Amino acid sequence: MERTKKGKSAKNRIVTAAWQLFHEKGYNGTTVDDIIALSGTSKGSFYYYFNTKDELLNTLSVILDDFYEELESRMNPDLNSFVKLLNVNYEAHKMIEENISIDLIASLYSTQLVSQGQRNLLDQNRTYYKFITRIVTEGQMRGQIRNDMSATEITKYFTMCERALVSDWCLSRGEFSLSEYSHKCMPVMLEHFKA
Amino acid sequence: MERTKKGKSAKNRIVTAAWQLFHEKGYNGTTVDDIIALSGTSKGSFYYYFNTKDELLNTLSVILDDFYEELESRMNPDLNSFVKLLNVNYEAHKMIEENISIDLIASLYSTQLVSQGQRNLLDQNRTYYKFITRIVTEGQMRGQIRNDMSATEITKYFTMCERALVSDWCLSRGEFSLSEYSHKCMPVMLEHFKA
Amino acid sequence: MERTKKGKSAKNRIVTAAWQLFHEKGYNGTTVDDIIALSGTSKGSFYYYFNTKDELLNTLSVILDDFYEELESRMNPDLNSFVKLLNVNYEAHKMIEENISIDLIASLYSTQLVSQGQRNLLDQNRTYYKFITRIVTEGQMRGQIRNDMSATEITKYFTMCERALVSDWCLSRGEFSLSEYSHKCMPVMLEHFKA
Amino acid sequence: MERTKKGKSAKNRIVTAAWQLFHEKGYNGTTVDDIIALSGTSKGSFYYYFNTKDELLNTLSVILDDFYEELESRMNPDLNSFVKLLNVNYEAHKMIEENISIDLIASLYSTQLVSQGQRNLLDQNRTYYKFITRIVTEGQMRGQIRNDMSATEITKYFTMCERALVSDWCLSRGEFSLSEYSHKCMPVMLEHFKA
DNA sequence: GATGAATGAGACTTCATTCAT
DNA sequence: GATGAATGAAGTCTCATTCAT
Structure with a gap:
């Protein structure tokens, strides 16, 4: 019992400290030493819980997935699937824009592009992918989304469009509003799939 | 002018050596020491011409722009602008797929996302951007591309789509063919702009 | 204590390698890269143990202090303190002349003059200073050395005279014998303190 | 004619700028680039007039020699030579203490210890050496300074003592007053030579 | 599970100095 | 005599990561 509690608190302390620092100093600006100093743990513990520093960044997808879960629960199920x-896109990008530092998202994308490990951004098992696939399937059954491509394919396309928008937002260093630009572009990008 | 010969040869030797090594060992696998060893120059010279190793990667856009220049010259001018x-997209992505290592493109995107310096990927003065804008404008005048958005806006959108495809190709580590996937997706993404 | 073996061996390997190289190629002729290559360690380790290359040179005082310790043990205690x-001066300068390269001593003095760090040459806690002070105090008690200045002051003066001789020996690039010249000058310089 | 004038002004501008910067930022803190920027000359010119940066520092001895020349002229010739x-020592050290930055003197000594070039500090042709030798010779003839050592030897000893004091002053980073300490020590160091 | 000393790798800096024009 | 682009040589820094205890 005490092991679990302690173990949890150690890992938790690391994650909490890390995200606090990431927000303050950016991902690359935060060193593992900073993290263990603030969390009151040690190098050894850090690498006991995480294989690499990058892995910490991946916990961002957990945060996002929590958001999607919450979003699904408060959405009107009867809304047209398209x-x-x-809506999902707009809400998510508004949240990202408002709550997550652009530097963190940029670091996440940058890291995933060159890392050897798993690439969460494309992990099909994420709540995110399942959520989108559900909507697409539903839309196809309801005749609101085109049927001539599989739901999986459409989901892949949709998520690519979202990554494109986020990626360009990062590249432009936030010179435009992510949610506004998404609001304008997504209908154009998805036009083809409207039934 | 009189110093061009020498100056060019020094900087050129570095660039040439760098790209040779990048192809052989990848971007991260190539050290600055490797580059100066192969080019027969020195750290001093390297950092005299480039502020960081990243800056070398930016010379990739020069290579691409050379390609676009050549592409334009061999294109049938009477072709429908849309x-x-x-076509431009397909040819370019085929060239990238065939001639440029995926690791290099991934490194370029990764670097540009977090670097402090200029971000060539979005530099509107590149031959690439001018070339695309020219086609769009021409298409609008000919009534082959929609008129309700400015040529600049459409170009921005087009290039974002291309970046999206390349980026996802990198993220998936080349699990699919970039040119094939682009061939399939671009018509969908651009559908809205067909007059 | 349990880590002593390993820790000592790493730092020790560096120090040993460094002094070997210093003797072979001189201080300025020895690069940090040479040192880590010979010691089989790394830049990281080097700068983990020493803030600068200069700091290594400071370990020379350890060597000297070892000598003084040994000298004290084999000296006849009943000898007149003056x-x-x-004697101490003569023996030490003979040892320096015979065993330590003039280039190393010159580098040590040169470095200490402009370095920001601690200046071992003047560190009052060195065995050397304590040893000299002991002799002076003893001499004062025995009535063999004048009493009208504190032992500390006399020690300071004595050590300055020694530094002067070594320094001039270095400046003249060893054109004269350090021990011979000291043998001639020290009695003159210390004359005042003979009781 | 214009060549001479221009040449002189170029070299002069370099020297003036250098010393201004040495006082502001210290010798090591001043780069050749700084000097040519302030003097409005060029790298090429700098190395046309001076073989190395160190050589500039040597111009310090010129400044000192000017001082000794002036000092001799205002000294009472009838004063006891000892x-x-x-007096000469005291006046010189007071001047150094008041007008020349300790960092500069330290740099001069440091440089001379390891430089390959000429070592002005020991150059017997300097006004300084000649001046001191003159006083010693005069004192020996007058019976005010001991005769059992050559004037040259005594001069060498005297100048070593002065260097010792300056050197220790630099090592201690000016923790004591150079002129005060010299005032106290020189009589002791020279005691032997008083006739 | 926890620790932190030690390591490895390589980017980057700094400047004095050289040399072709 | 003058210029400054180019060079060479090392020193230094930064960190993520490993491993023996």
């Missing part, structure tokens, strides 16, 4: 997709 | 855009 | 001082 | 020596 509109749902646009 | 089709031209699709 | 003579003792002259 | 006292003269003490």
